[in-house]
Amino acid sequence: MARDKDVGDVSSRLNLRSRLQCKPYNWFVNNIAPNLVTRSQLNHFGQLKNEQHTRYCVDNLGNDVKGPGPSIGTYPCHDPNGAIDNQVVMLTKEGYLRTIDRCINLNYRNVLSLNYCYDFAKSHFEWEYDKQAKTLRHKLSKRCLDAGSAPMAKELRAEPCNGSPRQRWTFTYDYSHV
Numbered sequence: 285m286a287r288d289k290d291v292g293d294v295s296s297r298l299n300l301r302s303r304l305q306c307k308p309y310n311w312f313v314n315n316i317a318p319n320l321v322t323r324s325q326l327n328h329f330g331q332l333k334n335e336q337h338t339r340y341c342v343d344n345l346g347n348d349v350k351g352p353g354p355s356i357g358t359y360p361c362h363d364p365n366g367a368i369d370n371q372v373v374m375l376t377k378e379g380y381l382r383t384i385d386r387c388i389n390l391n392y393r394n395v396l397s398l399n400y401c402y403d404f405a406k407s408h409f410e411w412e413y414d415k416q417a418k419t420l421r422h423k424l425s426k427r428c429l430d431a432g433s434a435p436m437a438k439e440l441r442a443e444p445c446n447g448s449p450r451q452r453w454t455f456t457y458d459y460s461h462v
Contacts, residue, residue, distance in 0.1 A: 309322075310322065319385055319400070319401055319402075321374055321376060321382070323459065325376050325377055325378075326374055326375070326376055326377065326459045327375045327376065327377050327413065327458075327459055327460040328374065328375040328413060328455035328457065328458055328459065328460065329372070329373075329374050329375075329455060329456065329457045329459060330364065330372065330373070330455050330456025330457045331361055331362075331364055331371050331372070331373065331455070331456045332371075332373040332453055332454070332455055333361065333453065333454050334358070334431040334449075334450065334452070334453055335418065335449040335450075335452035335453070335454070336431055336448075336449035336450045336452075337358065337431055337435040337450075339360055339361055339435070340358040340359065340360060340361060340431070340435045340436060341358060341359065341360075341361040341362070341371045342356060342357075342358060342371065342373050342440065343356065343357060343358060343359035343370050343371050344356050344370045344371075344383055344386075344398060345357050345359060345370070345438065346370060347398060354397060354398055355391075355395050355396060355397050355398075355438065355439035355440070356383075356388065356396050356397070356398055356439070356440060357436070357437040357438045357439050357440055358431060358435065358436055358437045358440065359371070359436060360436070364456055369383070369384050370383075372384055373388075373455070375411065375413055375420075375455065378406075378410070379409075379410040379411055379412060379423065380401065380406075380409045380410065380411070381409065381411040381420065382401065382409070383398065386398040386399060386400060386401070387399055387400070387401040387409040388409065388411075389408040389409050389422075390408075390422055390424075390425055390427070390442050393441075394425065394427060394441050394442045394443070395439045395440070395441050396429070396439070396440045396441070396442065407423065407424050408424060410422075410423040410424065411423060411429075413453075413455075415458075415460070417447060417452070418452035418453055418454060419445060419447070419451050419452060419453070420453055421445060422442050425442055426445070427442035427443055427444060427445065428442060428443060428444070428445040428446075428451045429442055429451065429453060430442060430443040430448075430450050430451050431450045431451075432450065433450070
């Protein structure tokens with residue numbers, strides 16, 4: 285791990301930082317790039333896998349470059365130690381379900397879509413994860429994330445909650461206790 289490496293004398297870099305009156309990284313995140321998420325803001329992180337389709341993960345399917353509103357789906361899971369950005373899903377302490385740079389909400393057809401986190405009222409992006417039941421429930425619609433019947437989906441929907449394996453999900457990492 286990088287923290288265990290001896291990087292040598294960094295006193296000149298620290299002096300430069302002090303002389304230039306550099307702000308801490310959290311200042312940058314809060315004031316310049318508020319769409320970024322820090323670990324302290326996370327409850328859950330990593331690949332999001334469904335209990336019924338265990339080899340498939342939530343994936344943005346490359347839609348993150350297509351502007352606001354495209355749907356997300358499922359795709360065969362990448363190696364969890366090298367998961368690329370299109371399968372990274374986060375649930376923040378505020379309840380936002382999101383990717384690296386977009387929040388996930390529901391469109392009028394109850395299909396999950398990627399949107400900039402500031403495009404809608406906060407309530408459109410809020411989800412609740414029940415660790416016991418392993419369900420992700422959209423707070424506004426009261427519907428649960430559902431993988432559907434096919435393992436690979438071009439879009440994911442939120443359906444009335446029923447506790448089926450299609451509605452049970454696990455994240456790679458749980459930071460909710462931190």
